[in-house]
Amino acid sequence: MNRVIEKYRASGLKLTPQRLAILKHLEGNKDHPSAEEIFRSVQKQFRTMSFATVYNTLELLVSRGDLAELSIDAAKKRFDPDSRPHHHLICKRCSSIVDIFQDFDIELPKTLKSEFRVFGHHIEFYGLCPRCSGNQQAGNH
Amino acid sequence: MNRVIEKYRASGLKLTPQRLAILKHLEGNKDHPSAEEIFRSVQKQFRTMSFATVYNTLELLVSRGDLAELSIDAAKKRFDPDSRPHHHLICKRCSSIVDIFQDFDIELPKTLKSEFRVFGHHIEFYGLCPRCSGNQQAGNH
DNA sequence: TTTCTTGCAAAGATTTTGCAATTGC
DNA sequence: GCAATTGCAAAATCTTTGCAAGAAA
Numbered sequence: 037m038n039r040v041i042e043k044y045r046a047s048g049l050k051l052t053p054q055r056l057a058i059l060k061h062l063e064g065n066k067d068h069p070s071a072e073e074i075f076r077s078v079q080k081q082f083r084t085m086s087f088a089t090v091y092n093t094l095e096l097l098v099s100r101g102d103l104a105e106l107s108i109d110a111a112k113k114r115f116d117p118d119s120r121p122h123h124h125l126i127c128k129r130c131s132s133i134v135d136i137f138q139d140f141d142i143e144l145p146k147t148l149k150s151e152f153r154v155f156g157h158h159i160e161f162y163g164l165c166p167r168c169s170g171n172q173q174a175g176n177h
Numbered sequence: 178m179n180r181v182i183e184k185y186r187a188s189g190l191k192l193t194p195q196r197l198a199i200l201k202h203l204e205g206n207k208d209h210p211s212a213e214e215i216f217r218s219v220q221k222q223f224r225t226m227s228f229a230t231v232y233n234t235l236e237l238l239v240s241r242g243d244l245a246e247l248s249i250d251a252a253k254k255r256f257d258p259d260s261r262p263h264h265h266l267i268c269k270r271c272s273s274i275v276d277i278f279q280d281f282d283i284e285l286p287k288t289l290k291s292e293f294r295v296f297g298h299h300i301e302f303y304g305l306c307p308r309c310s311g312n313q314q315a316g317n318h
Numbered sequence: 319t320t321t322c323t324t325g326c327a328a329a330g331a332t333t334t335t336g337c338a339a340t341t342g343c
Numbered sequence: 344g345c346a347a348t349t350g351c352a353a354a355a356t357c358t359t360t361g362c363a364a365g366a367a368a
Contacts (some may be wrong), residue, residue: 050342050347071333086350106330107301109250111358125285125293127295136289142281144266144302152266152275153306160248160324163295188334191367212358227325232358252333253357 040102049096057081062117068124068133069117070112108133108160122135123158127165136161181243190237198222199234203244203258209265209274211253249301264299268306277302279290 040059044051057078073088075144079085096116097103102118108126114133123136142157164171179266182201185192198219207298228315235256238244245257249267253273264277284297302308 048343048347052342052348072331084350086332086352088335088351089349092362093350103252107248110248110254111228112253124290125295127293129297134289134293136285138286140281140283142300144277145279146276148266148277149291150304151307152268152304153310154266154302155269156304157300157302159298159300161293161298162294163293163297166292169294189368193367195324207325213356215343224326227327227359229360230324230325232324235360 040097043100044101050106054078054082054089055093056087058090062097062115065117068106068114068116069116070109072112074115121156124160125161125163127168128162129164129168132165134165137153181238184241184243195219195223195230196234197227199231203238203256206258206278209247209255209257211250211255213253215256247274262297264302266302266304268309269303270305272307273308275306288304 039060039082041051044055058074061069061074063070066155067079071087071094075085075087075090079091080146094103098105098115102117102119104119105114105145106114108114108124110129111131116135118135120137121139122163123138123140125134125136128175136159144154148154182197185196193211199215202210202215202218212217212228212235216226216228216231216234219231235244235246239246239256243258245260247255247257247265249255249265251255252272257276259276261278262280264279264281266275266277267273267315275315277300281300284299285295
């Protein structure tokens with residue numbers, strides 16, 4: 037995310053401490069956090085932090101392509117700062133998400149390709165994480 | 178969905194007219210409707226229809242494996258009555274969803290497979306539908 | 319009659335928005 | 344100082360829930 041900060045500076049956006057804290061929280065984050073998790077974390081540093089700022093910043097990052105918004109979890113949007121193309125594996129019990137860095141050879145039928153303009157694809161694997169598969173009681177995180 | 182009705186009857190669930198109307202609306206439906214779309218449609222026949230009944234019925238169907246809940250659309254849950262395994266293609270502009278009935282050969286790395294218990298996978302293709310790719314103005318549906 | 323289901327209304331959860339006050343540049 | 348950003352609070356969505364009344368079997 038450090039290069040994201042440089043990009044910010046270069047395009048005239050303001051580097052407010054709130055934004056920097058959000059960027060810092062996202063940097064290298066493998067938890068695929070929701071907006072609320074990001075809010076709670078950053079609020080520890082900024083007591084006056086608001087959801088508006090979190091959502092504003094997330095929307096900005098997504099629109100600039102520096103953050104991916106995942107729709108893999110039906111309950112809420114989750115965010116992924118890793119910009120490398122990859123897939124995800126979600127635990128159906130605790131909703132934890134892990135990255136899958138493997139390239140699969142996926143080719144759509146030609147008939148469809150001529151109608152739709154397809155940009156890309158994303159594979160969602162689902163199952164039970166090690167913790168949940170051995171524990172019927174395990175809840176969310 | 179007719180066989181779903183038989184299954185219902187066989188397991189002692191009540192076949193209320195509201196449920197039958199919801200099942201009828203879902204039968205053969207390729208629109209991947211949201212709960213609200215189902216509600217609006219069925220409400221035309223039952224003026225007193227409530228969201229509770231729609232959500233109750235959808236949850237029941239999902240729990241019995243007769244309906245798939247899609248998390249492909251970040252804005253809301255959408256439902257798919259087609260129980261055959263398949264994938265989806267979503268239009269990033271109007272959020273329309275079309276089915277992809279093609280089987281891709283997807284194999285996870287062994288290391289992951291030994292940790293996670295993986296049940297299955299779902300591929301989300303994204304792009305622009307024919308209508309939206311030729312029309313910058315196109316809105317939702 | 320018994321049990322399940324409905325409808326209503328309220329509550330919960332997530333996300334968005336308007337706008338005055340503030341702050342980075 | 345100007346324009347972008349923040350914080351607050353209210354509102355907009357989507358979904359769930361409690362419970363009394365009603366209906367299927």
